[in-house]
Amino acid sequence: MATTDKLGQPGVEIVNSYELRVTVASGPFYTALHLLNGRETVEKTPYSRGKTFSFFIREPGNYRVKTFTRVPGAEVSTSVTDSVRVDGLRDIGVPKDPWPIVLAGINRTTAAALHTVNDRREIAGILDPTGQLVGSKFFGAPVIGWDDVAPGCALWVPKGLTIDAGAAEFEAFELETGARDVLSAELFRMGVMDVYRKSCMLYELDLTRGATYLQNFIFHHFSCRLPYKVQLGEGTRLGYNGLGTVFHPESIVGRNCLISQNVTLGSRGKTDDMPNLGDNVYVGPGAKCLGGKIGSNVVVGANAVVLNSVPDNCVVAGVPAKIISRDMGSYASYTGEPV
Numbered sequence: 001m002a003t004t005d006k007l008g009q010p011g012v013e014i015v016n017s018y019e020l021r022v023t024v025a026s027g028p029f030y031t032a033l034h035l036l037n038g039r040e041t042v043e044k045t046p047y048s049r050g051k052t053f054s055f056f057i058r059e060p061g062n063y064r065v066k067t068f069t070r071v072p073g074a075e076v077s078t079s080v081t082d083s084v085r086v087d088g089l090r091d092i093g094v095p096k097d098p099w100p101i102v103l104a105g106i107n108r109t110t111a112a113a114l115h116t117v118n119d120r121r122e123i124a125g126i127l128d129p130t131g132q133l134v135g136s137k138f139f140g141a142p143v144i145g146w147d148d149v150a151p152g153c154a155l156w157v158p159k160g161l162t163i164d165a166g167a168a169e170f171e172a173f174e175l176e177t178g179a180r181d182v183l184s185a186e187l188f189r190m191g192v193m194d195v196y197r198k199s200c201m202l203y204e205l206d207l208t209r210g211a212t213y214l215q216n217f218i219f220h221h222f223s224c225r226l227p228y229k230v231q232l233g234e235g236t237r238l239g240y241n242g243l244g245t246v247f248h249p250e251s252i253v254g255r256n257c258l259i260s261q262n263v264t265l266g267s268r269g270k271t272d273d274m275p276n277l278g279d280n281v282y283v284g285p286g287a288k289c290l291g292g293k294i295g296s297n298v299v300v301g302a303n304a305v306v307l308n309s310v311p312d313n314c315v316v317a318g319v320p321a322k323i324i325s326r327d328m329g330s331y332a333s334y335t336g337e338p339v
Helices: 108-117 182-187 192-204 208-222 328-335
Strands: 011-015 019-023 030-037 040-044 052-056 061-070 077-080 084-086 101-104 123-127 141-144 154-158 171-173 298-300 314-317 322-325
Touching: 011 084, 019 061, 101 108, 108 123, 108 154, 108 182, 108 192, 108 208, 154 182, 171 182, 182 208, 192 208, 298 328, 314 328, 322 328
Parallel strands: 101 123, 101 154, 123 141, 154 171, 298 314
Antiparallel strands: 011 019, 019 052, 030 040, 030 061, 061 077, 061 084, 314 322
C-alpha cells in the first residue's frame, strides 16, 4: 500500500513557456512521475534514477506532478505538487493562414500558379494590369483592377511581366526548375502525391509548361521520376515520398497500392507491354516491374524482378520473380485485404 510523505518531493519550473521541468531530490531511490492536467493523467514516466525530467505542454491547463518514490525494502511513497498554470506556445500574434494572394496577369503562368496553390491559399483575385477584363472570371477567380487590391494581400507577379506597381510591394515567381521564389516555397510544403495530382490537373487543362515544371520539381526535390501522364488510382501512395522510384510515363497503377522506395515500373522496349498494376498491390523496396500485367491483391517482394504477368491473389519474389505463396491472409497488412 502506498504512503504519502515528502521523500523525493520535486521542484517544478516552467522553461521556454511550454516545458515543465521537474527536478527530484537526490537519494538512493527510484522515481516515476505522472503529469496531471486537472484530474486527468496526460503523461507518465517509468521508474528511473534520473533527477531531472521534462514534460512538453501542448494544451493550456493547470498542471500538477504526482511523484512515486520507491526505496528498496520500503513501501512506495507518493506526493503531489501544487497546481501550476501553463499556457504553452499558442503562436500568439501568428496568423493561422498566410495573407490572401493576388496573382497578376491573364496568362498561362498565372493560371498554373493559381491551380497549384488555390486549395492551400486564399486567392483574393487575378489582377489585370490593363483593366480590360476587370469584372470577369479567370478559372473561377475574380479578375480585379488596381483599385480592388485590398491592403495586406500578397501580390505575386510572373517573372517577365511588366507592371506599374508604384509603391506596392510584390513577389516575382517563375516556372523554372531550381527557382527559389514564393511558388516553390509553397511546393516545398507539399508531399509528392499532392504535387503529382496538381501536375495531372495542369496537363488536363492544357497548361503543359506548368505540368512539366511540377514534374521536374518532383524529380529534383523528391528524387522521384513521376511523369504527369502516369495513371495512379485513388488511395495509392508512395513510400518515403517516392524516393528513388521511377515510373514509365505509360504506367497504370490501380487503387490502394503502395509503391515502396527505389522501385522501377518500366518496360523492356515493348510498346504493347507497359507497366500495369491492379488494385491493392504492394511493391517492395528495390523491386523492378519490367513486363507483364500484375493482378490485384498481389505482394511483390523486395528486390524482385518481375518479367512476366502475375495473377491475382499471390506473393512473388526472386530474380526473375516467381509465385512463392497464395496464402494472402498472412499478407493482409500489405495489400489491405481483410484477413
